[in-house]
Amino acid sequence: MKLHRRYLTSVSGIVMRELLRFVHQRERFLAALVRPLLWLIVFAAGFRAALGLAIIPPYQTYISYEVYIVPGLIGMIQLFNGMQSSLSMVYDQEMGSMRVLLTAPLPRWYLLLCKLLAGVLVSLMQIATFLVMARIVGIDFAYTGSLAALPVMLLSGIMLGSLGLLISSVVRQLENFAGVMNFVIFPMFFMSSALYPIWKMRESSEWLARVCELNPFTHAIEAIRFAFYGQLNILSMSILVVCTLLFFGIACWSYDPARSFRAGRTAPA
């Protein structure tokens, strides 16, 4: 079997499998969609009166709060999706299928990348549906920028998936989704520019604003936000690229299939 063909067929096979699983698991799709829609329709509607937004780049005019948080909610979809799928790659929910994947005759980094990529493509479908729903409920967002934002969302998805893989591989205590949600997802989400601009955060707390600026999730959201408006945020894009490479590299290095056995749940005979 030619090696280059194996690289191509395996990536298409892994993506196809993930899409088929996605189609078969409608409840997973609905759950992923309900969360950001609730934030958009309920939270943002209540919050818009409390938060006045000044005109900041990339916006050129006054925008409503609902419009502001759309990129943040796109990031939220990717954050939940990335953490969830990465956690299942390390722990035994998917251990069986991970064994089949990891015994394929290809470099491990490539197989993990394909798996992350497949997860990101699923999250992009969720995002597309979310944007359609946002349009239906009348949110005046820059929908025409979707194509320009696509490569950025692909990159941010891989960064968040890699981060999830890295955290799940390294931090032994985070072995269920509740732990990841409390100690990773919520802090990353709330300490970012997803829900409020950093200048607004700075009005309340300088150090929190600093933390927000250091959070790679902030830069993922900002890169997405600017891309939707056809602009390139060079700082955020650079941080996004560096973090993606860094997190993916460390995640591959630290990923150990023997770990779920060592955790004592399925000790090998």
Added chain:
Amino acid sequence: MPHSPPDKSTALDIRDLGFDYRAKAALDGFTLSMEAGELVILLGPNGAGKTTLFSLICGLFAPARGTIRINGFSLANRTDALAPLGVVFQAQTLDLDLSVQQNLQYFCALHGLPRAAARSRIDNALKRMDLHTRAHEKVRTLNGGHRRRVEIIRATLHEPSVLLLDEPTVGLDIPTRAELLEYVRELPQTQGCAVLWATHLIDEIRNTDRIAMLHAGNKHHDGVAQQLLADNQCADLPALMRSLNEAASNITSEGSKPQPGTSA
């Protein structure tokens, strides 16, 4: 860096293999060599190290000591070493939400089989295993025996040189076990692959089978069952297994390490 030309005469070559769990040796000094077309029964009680050995051979775990070569390729060269390897894991590894055909196609894609060739091989294999009418059913709807058949089909679709089966008949009824065993026993002749069948069930062994016996992470015996019967003056296989297990327990508890690859 270029790899040295592989010696393909030996399908599977394991030397002085060792692996530790929490600083305790789960496998130590394991050596086994298998030729193409050979069937070896890896016999050992639960906890003997069979699954650890399989995880090492298929590259899931990294060995602490020793070497593994498949078709002459060291496992350090994953793309060449794992290409001719087929594995049936002890635990369930099929995707229950996908159909039989989708599961098999996924595996073919991982091994670089073109779509048309994959489809033809899948159709033929499903017919041979009498599963062709269920190709489009979700795996979730299949019983345990049928799922195992699908896993065996999957492990052989790429025509491997080495096939590993980790207790594939556990939990199955007797007729299904016999049927699967019969099918796998034919593979060394029909496909020419070396088959390593791990089990703790004595009734799966024939007198003419080569047995490698694993006990507490060490290989204690390696030979044809008939010869082991004669050497140990045992009337039948259950008596032989009792005798070998006792001998292995004594050696292990005395702390003296047996020489790998030797018969009792």
